[in-house]
Amino acid sequence: MGRLRRSRVHNARRDVHRAARTRVRTRDLDQIQMIDLDPKNRAALEAQPIDFEKPGLAQHYCVECAKYYETDAALQSHWRSKVHKRRCKQLREPAYTIEESERAAGLGKEGKRATATETTPAVEMIVA
């Protein structure tokens, strides 16, 4: 067996080891889109009870990025940051669903293509 490729696999990722670690793993985009961005769930996430395990006692949470911040100022500056804006842009696109994978495999109903507005009703909130 030959050597598995270890070079030129980073592809614009600065820290591949960190990205691979499960400790830093956050919620997936489709989970955020379908569950967290729902106005009811969003309100609950933004007003969490004080939790001593979480950074900043879980009082400063970014719903789009599924991240906790230490202070309100840190959260405010995060909202202005490139990371957050990029994330919002990613969330505006429809999530990859089971229906879509079935359609790709030829199992779903043909001809009924879901649009962005059908699958993600809560995404307009970010834009507004």
Ligand SMILES: [Zn+2]
């Ligand atoms: Zn964010």
